[in-house]
Amino acid sequence: MKNFKHQTHQKEKNVIVTIKRLGINGEGIGYYKKKIIFIPGALPGEVVVVKIVKDYPHYLQGELVRIKEKSPDRVKFPKDVNPEIGGLELAHLAYDKQLEFKKDNVVEALKKYHPRGYAKYKIKNTIPAPDQWHYRNKAQYQIERERGKTKLGLFAPNSHRLIDLPTMPTQNKDTQKTERAIKDLIDKFHVFIADPRKHLDGIKTIAVRQSEATGEIQVTLITVGHKIKNLIPLAKEIMKLPNVVSVYQNETDWNNPQVWGNKTEKLLGKNQITEEILDKKFALSPRAFFQLNPVQTTTLYSEALKLLDLTPDQTLIDAYSGVGTLGILAADRVKQVVGIETIPEAVRDAKHNVELNHIKNADYFQGSVEKVLPQLQKGGLTVDALIVDPPRTGLAKSLIKTLLQVKPKTFVYISCNPSTLAQDLVLLSEAYDVRVIENVDMLPQTPRCECIVKLTLRN
Numbered sequence: 303m304k305n306f307k308h309q310t311h312q313k314e315k316n317v318i319v320t321i322k323r324l325g326i327n328g329e330g331i332g333y334y335k336k337k338i339i340f341i342p343g344a345l346p347g348e349v350v351v352v353k354i355v356k357d358y359p360h361y362l363q364g365e366l367v368r369i370k371e372k373s374p375d376r377v378k379f380p381k382d383v384n385p386e387i388g389g390l391e392l393a394h395l396a397y398d399k400q401l402e403f404k405k406d407n408v409v410e411a412l413k414k415y416h417p418r419g420y421a422k423y424k425i426k427n428t429i430p431a432p433d434q435w436h437y438r439n440k441a442q443y444q445i446e447r448e449r450g451k452t453k454l455g456l457f458a459p460n461s462h463r464l465i466d467l468p469t470m471p472t473q474n475k476d477t478q479k480t481e482r483a484i485k486d487l488i489d490k491f492h493v494f495i496a497d498p499r500k501h502l503d504g505i506k507t508i509a510v511r512q513s514e515a516t517g518e519i520q521v522t523l524i525t526v527g528h529k530i531k532n533l534i535p536l537a538k539e540i541m542k543l544p545n546v547v548s549v550y551q552n553e554t555d556w557n558n559p560q561v562w563g564n565k566t567e568k569l570l571g572k573n574q575i576t577e578e579i580l581d582k583k584f585a586l587s588p589r590a591f592f593q594l595n596p597v598q599t600t601t602l603y604s605e606a607l608k609l610l611d612l613t614p615d616q617t618l619i620d621a622y623s624g625v626g627t628l629g630i631l632a633a634d635r636v637k638q639v640v641g642i643e644t645i646p647e648a649v650r651d652a653k654h655n656v657e658l659n660h661i662k663n664a665d666y667f668q669g670s671v672e673k674v675l676p677q678l679q680k681g682g683l684t685v686d687a688l689i690v691d692p693p694r695t696g697l698a699k700s701l702i703k704t705l706l707q708v709k710p711k712t713f714v715y716i717s718c719n720p721s722t723l724a725q726d727l728v729l730l731s732e733a734y735d736v737r738v739i740e741n742v743d744m745l746p747q748t749p750r751c752e753c754i755v756k757l758t759l760r761n
């Protein structure tokens with residue numbers, strides 16, 4: 303029966319659908335024969351001709367063929383870029399509507415999981431990014447050689463089909479130029495490119511990150527295998543490219559599903575590049591997390607610190623601390639800062655950044671927040687104020703349990719995923735009220751947003 307149904311929709315191929323709303327990934331959502339259909343690139347209010355490409359038990363996946371009735375909010379998609387590429391999911395939507403969508407995403411996530419009192423939360427309008435194009439400070443492109451031709455870019459969503467990216471309109475121009483220049487050098491020096499079909503070692507990914515403040519560029523060649531012929535001559539040529547101050551090698555293997563492997567080694571140049579936020583400096587190693595939109599990062603952190611509203615007698619926990627950004631920015635407002643972060647290189651950077659900024663009251667610990675925080679607390683640490691900035695997966699349940707016992711009085715949560723945020727708030731709202739959620743647009747043209755939530759302890 304299932305196969306039969308599958309064939310029915312496949313045969314129908316092109317159908318007409320009216321788009322009702324946008325989904326969390328920015329795709330248009332409509333209904334065909336009462337079944338929900340997702341159509342990337344379609345906008346609410348549009349009537350579109352769609353090809354049904356997949357018939358799943360609970361939904362259909364459609365491909366936009368033609369727009370019959372166009373939305374007034376539609377804008378031109380950037381030229382010379384394959385629209386399938388990730389990172390431009392909303393590039394066809396007017397920017398003010400993108401901001402509204404990001405706010406709605408938070409509202410919808412709250413409605414879905416309904417933490418206590420959610421209807422009364424004040425969700426502010428999304429703070430726009432001053433630059434909506436060329437803002438990304440880091441490019442991380444995959445490289446492949448197919449029938450003698452080298453491709454450098456990103457995989458099409460949910461596939462292993464690499465799309466070559468000669469231009470990328472959200473990428474800053476220096477990092478994009480550096481990526482393309484490295485591609486040419488790899489061809490010139492006949493450096494091996496990893497071949498996933500034959501499992502041959504070589505370069506797999508090229509990560510290029512630039513500091514907004516100093517212009518310095520750090521390059522990491524992620525390789526499958528360690529000894530790659532001509533890697534050092536290649537690194538020497540890369541060092542001659544404008545602004546490049548270091549070349550690293552990160553080594554991975556075919557069994558690792560992550561992009562980065564665990565071994566990182568400097569081939570040439572400086573250990574770190576230095577970024578600046580507000581009046582503080584931050585040295586960054588290749589593996590350490592740093593926000594992708596440096597201009598908007600200042601806004602995000604300033605808003606978070608305003609909401610934290612710290613006092614000089616407090617101990618602040620900077621949980622998921624990366625290179626120590628938030629804690630270091632807050633250090634002169636509190637008695638003590640304690641940061642916790644899993645990636646050892648990031649913790650080393652954080653400790654270095656404490657010294658770089660002549661801070662005397664901050665220390666950073668390596669490990670998971672869920673394990674290290676209870677240990678430190680048992681050792682006598684008081685937790686007056688807390689800022690959490692977890693990855694998209696949100697907070698570990700065991701950490702939430704700890705927080706509900708410790709009950710820090712001052713608590714701010716920065717989230718890059720409204721869905722896990724709403725689920726965490728269901729548990730946290732047992733003890734905390736949420737008054738305000740701020741939304742900052744860090745990644746224009748994408749469906750992603752960054753929320754800052756102030757949690758107030760109920761009496």
Ligand SMILES: C[S@@+](CC[C@H](N)C(=O)[O-])C[C@H]1O[C@@H](n2cnc3c(N)ncnc32)[C@H](O)[C@@H]1O
Nearest residue numbers: 591622623624627643644645670671691692693
């Ligand atoms: C969204 S980043 C935030 C970093 C930093 N607050 C900033 O703004 O630059 C999340 C960080 O949490 C770290 N991380 C992930 N899981 C963790 C865990 N369970 N405990 C501690 N740190 C974790 C990641 O390595 C990453 O540096």
